[in-house]
Amino acid sequence: MRAVVVLSGGLDSACAAAMLRGKELYGITFSYGQKGSREVPAARRMAKKLGMAGHKVADIGFMKSLYGSSNALTGGGVGVPGTFDYSIVVPARNAVFLSIAAAWAFSIGAGLVAYGAHSGDRPYPDCRPSFARRFGAALNAAESDGVRDGLRRRIEVWSPYMDGITKEELLRRGARRLGDAVFGTWSCYRGGRLHCGRCESCANRRGAFEAAGIRDRTRYAA
Amino acid sequence: MRAVVVLSGGLDSACAAAMLRGKELYGITFSYGQKGSREVPAARRMAKKLGMAGHKVADIGFMKSLYGSSNALTGGGVGVPGTFDYSIVVPARNAVFLSIAAAWAFSIGAGLVAYGAHSGDRPYPDCRPSFARRFGAALNAAESDGVRDGLRRRIEVWSPYMDGITKEELLRRGARRLGDAVFGTWSCYRGGRLHCGRCESCANRRGAFEAAGIRDRTRYAA
Numbered sequence: 402m403r404a405v406v407v408l409s410g411g412l413d414s415a416c417a418a419a420m421l422r423g424k425e426l427y428g429i430t431f432s433y434g435q436k437g438s439r440e441v442p443a444a445r446r447m448a449k450k451l452g453m454a455g456h457k458v459a460d461i462g463f464m465k466s467l468y469g470s471s472n473a474l475t476g477g478g479v480g481v482p483g484t485f486d487y488s489i490v491v492p493a494r495n496a497v498f499l500s501i502a503a504a505w506a507f508s509i510g511a512g513l514v515a516y517g518a519h520s521g522d523r524p525y526p527d528c529r530p531s532f533a534r535r536f537g538a539a540l541n542a543a544e545s546d547g548v549r550d551g552l553r554r555r556i557e558v559w560s561p562y563m564d565g566i567t568k569e570e571l572l573r574r575g576a577r578r579l580g581d582a583v584f585g586t587w588s589c590y591r592g593g594r595l596h597c598g599r600c601e602s603c604a605n606r607r608g609a610f611e612a613a614g615i616r617d618r619t620r621y622a623a
Numbered sequence: 624m625r626a627v628v629v630l631s632g633g634l635d636s637a638c639a640a641a642m643l644r645g646k647e648l649y650g651i652t653f654s655y656g657q658k659g660s661r662e663v664p665a666a667r668r669m670a671k672k673l674g675m676a677g678h679k680v681a682d683i684g685f686m687k688s689l690y691g692s693s694n695a696l697t698g699g700g701v702g703v704p705g706t707f708d709y710s711i712v713v714p715a716r717n718a719v720f721l722s723i724a725a726a727w728a729f730s731i732g733a734g735l736v737a738y739g740a741h742s743g744d745r746p747y748p749d750c751r752p753s754f755a756r757r758f759g760a761a762l763n764a765a766e767s768d769g770v771r772d773g774l775r776r777r778i779e780v781w782s783p784y785m786d787g788i789t790k791e792e793l794l795r796r797g798a799r800r801l802g803d804a805v806f807g808t809w810s811c812y813r814g815g816r817l818h819c820g821r822c823e824s825c826a827n828r829r830g831a832f833e834a835a836g837i838r839d840r841t842r843y844a845a
Contacts, residue, residue: 464723496761
């Protein structure tokens with residue numbers, strides 16, 4: 402069975418993809434003007450490591466102009482906050498990612514569209530199972546006429562969160578399959594040479610390795 | 624009230640936008656590698672004509688690679704069919720467009736996201752009111768935490784189809800407000816200097832003017 406996986410280059414999506422081993426995987430990575438541009442090469446490495454049947458990088462740089470300068474992830478004028486803040490939430494980001502991933506899934510007859518949300522992502526509404534279920538149903542409504550070219554036209558949207566999986570449990574499962582490649586993922590919201598070690602995403606990464614009981618070999622600037 | 628309108632450059636979306644006069648309009652046009660590249664300049668003209676507060680052209684050219692070559696609208700190897708055919712349906716296209724439009728709407732506090740579907744679009748599942756309602760509900764679930772920066776975080780997805788409006792009625796209403804500017808829209812699936820006059824979209828255009836009792840001043844090649 403084919404599955405399209407939204408692969409950010411970060412820890413969560415890599416581990417979610419690793420959980421799908423056995424399926425024919427197609428990764429899609431979005432480049433949308435984020436400061437952490439080290440994510441895209443990390444996603445490419447991960448796609449290779451997981452033996453994906455296909456991997457595409459979709460340039461949605463125009464999204465930056467839609468969000469304006471008050472958004473810390475894409476704007477130039479605002480610092481990256483150290484803890485959860487609405488300024489790090491890009492509105493409806495996963496809706497955009499999942500729609501595009503679903504368009505690809507419908508085209509290649511994939512029955513699953515996966516993204517790396519886990520139960521720690523609760524503050525982000527578009528990570529929650531309730532959103533994923535509704536969005537999946539709506540996407541299927543977009544294609545309700547069924548089969549074309551003998552391909553299946555129904556998808557399921559899935560994330561580890563839908564199985565109640567925490568970030569540390571996700572990491573544990575992912576690391577078991579990825580080995581040291583798990584350290585090749587990129588989590589930092591900043592675009593430095595090393596992980597900054599201080600932004601919310603780096604803090605979550607550190608905490609997850611600690612909670613999972615895995616020695617963190619990531620190199621942090623601080 | 625602010626509204627984001629998906630503006631293709633064609634007849635339907637221009638007339639749908641014209642129906643929203645009185646609202647503060649923001650147009651978004653998608654450039655996705657379609658052969659009918661005359662659509663984008665037509666959309667720009669229409670945004671100006673309607674006095675839109677903003678207009679953006681979003682380059683989603685990567686979509687072409689997701690759909691592959693069997694799709695007549697974006698692929699090089701297949702002709703454009705003269706009547707309705709699944710090869711002219713880009714999977715989940717409106718899901719992608721509406722997600723991106725909604726991301727913009729959430730960012731600027733617009734309460735409405737509009738696209739130009741009408742009751743004649745019934746063969747396309749992602750034009751139907753049932754899809755639009757479900758998709759709107761799912762998009763709101765993506766932002767269920769409510770207000771940010773004092774902006775409203777709830778949108779309604781609307782199309783003329785949701786009010787049971789036919790293509791000719793839509794055209795009648797649009798032409799009343801647009802005057803001769805309605806002939807500046809671009810419908811043809813082919814990329815010629817003039818409308819080809821023969822593809823499905825040209826045939827629909829001609830039929831709509833005839834049914835609406837409006838003399839069609841569009842210049843057709845055939």
